[in-house]
Amino acid sequence: MTTTVQPRKIVVLSGSGVSAESGLPTFRDANGLWNNHPWQELASPEGWQRHPETVQAFYNERRQKAWAAQPNAAHAAIASLEPAYEVVIVTQNVDALHERAGSTQVLHIHGELAYARGTSPRRHRYRIDGAPIEMGRLCEDGTQLRPDIVWFGESVQHFDEALMHVTTAARVLVVGTSLAVQPAASLARYAHQSAEKVLVSLEMEQVPRGFVFMRGKATEQVPALVARWLAEAQRTGN
Ligand code: APR
Numbered sequence: 001m002t003t004t005v006q007p008r009k010i011v012v013l014s015g016s017g018v019s020a021e022s023g024l025p026t027f028r029d030a031n032g033l034w035n036n037h038p039w040q041e042l043a044s045p046e047g048w049q050r051h052p053e054t055v056q057a058f059y060n061e062r063r064q065k066a067w068a069a070q071p072n073a074a075h076a077a078i079a080s081l082e083p084a085y086e087v088v089i090v091t092q093n094v095d096a097l098h099e100r101a102g103s104t105q106v107l108h109i110h111g112e113l114a115y116a117r118g119t120s121p122r123r124h125r126y127r128i129d130g131a132p133i134e135m136g137r138l139c140e141d142g143t144q145l146r147p148d149i150v151w152f153g154e155s156v157q158h159f160d161e162a163l164m165h166v167t168t169a170a171r172v173l174v175v176g177t178s179l180a181v182q183p184a185a186s187l188a189r190y191a192h193q194s195a196e197k198v199l200v201s202l203e204m205e206q207v208p209r210g211f212v213f214m215r216g217k218a219t220e221q222v223p224a225l226v227a228r229w230l231a232e233a234q235r236t237g238n
Contacts, residue, residue, distance in 0.1 A: 003167045005192045006086070010229070011169035012078055013187055014091045014098070017176020017201055018218045022069040022097055028178050029202075044152045052144065053135050059147040060132035063113040066095040067130025074175065074218035075101035077226040084233040088169070090162040092177060092184050094149055107158040107165075109184055115148035156183060166190045171229065174211065175200040176218050198225055 016026040027034045041047040042058045071079075079102035081087045089098050089106045094113045098106045118124040118139025125148055126139075133145050150156055166172060172191040178201075179185035188208045191197050197211040200221040207213045214221045 003192065005170045005194055006168050007170045008085050008233075009165070009169045010081055010085045010087045010171045010173065011165050011191075012087065012089045012091075013166070013172070013174045013177065013184075014078075014089060014093060015175070015177025015179075015184075016093060018074050018091075018222075019069070019072075019093055019095050019097050020176065021072045021074070021217060021219045022095075024066060024069050024095055024097075026176075028180060039152060043149070045154065048146065048151070052146075056133055056135055056146070059113065059149065062094075063128075063132070063147070064130050066097075066113050069095065069097060071097040071101035072219050074222040075103070077223040078173075079103045081226055081229060084230055085171075088162075088165040090158075090165065090184075090187060092181070107162050109150070109156045109158055109162055111147070111149035111157065113147065113149065116145040117148040119143040119146055159183060162187055163190055167192060169195055171196045171198075173198050173200065173222070173225065174208070175222060177201070178205075179208070200225070 020026050026032045042055055048055045075097045082104060087103065087105060089103050091098060091106060091108055092110045094108065094111055096114050114127060114129050116126050116128050116133050118141055120141050120143045122141055124139045124141060133147065137145050139145055166187050167190050169191065172195050174188050179188060193210065198214060199207055199211040200214045200218055204213055214225065
């Protein structure tokens with residue numbers, strides 16, 4: 001099945017590096033979250049079963065910090081692409097900084113800190129912004145509330161929708177991700193061969209085929225790229 005690329009569609013695949021300059025930690029950098037905390041204990045259903053209060057406290061702290069953080073120039077530049085382009089952000093991040101910068105189509109494939117959910121299959125969801133979830137606080141169906149985060153071993157969210165957008169985008173920007181975690185990382189490989197593909201990061205072990213690597217900070221590289229894309233939209237009307 002041949003997919004048609006939509007000239008005005010941009011997909012941004014973002015990771016923790018785009019929020020690093022807002023003061024939020026990444027995962028695998030020198031001072032990354034998973035270098036200082038065991039993800040097996042804090043971001044897995046097994047860890048939740050073993051010690052839910054420790055997991056709850058870990059996410060309460062992250063939620064409070066994420067809610068206090070401000071969007072940076074990279075988030076703002078990405079938001080400024082609308083309405084010249086249809087911009088779909090597929091983010092691995094669980095903060096709300098893309099939305100708070102003004103982006104309107106954001107798919108959180110690893111969940112969102114600002115939401116709590118029940119632990120029954122019905123998955124009732126509640127917006128809690130930066131507030132803590134206390135042990136003993138129950139969902140309407142009587143199950144313990146937990147962070148609405150996709151833990152290791154759980155299925156990612158909105159993946160099919162994300163894939164549809166990536167394969168039909170004329171421009172794909174991958175920013176601030178090591179592409180270390182599947183299936184999120186595989187999305188970069190589904191970019192159309194005719195699409196313009198750019199990757200912004202401080203470093204990258206393996207740049208996906210067809211991507212131009214712009215090494216540097218998101219707050220420097222992304223505004224420069226966005227300025228060029230906006231100038232192109234001005235000139236060609238798409
Ligand atoms: N500007 C641009 N890129 C940056 C910056 C910055 N200021 N700071 C860090 N980076 C880059 C790093 O070079 C690295 O390539 O961001 C990337 C961060 O990679 P990771 O720490 O692996 O984070 P991420 O790719 O988002 O992790 C993916 O792993 O544990 C799971 O669920 C978690 O969503 C997360 C997923």
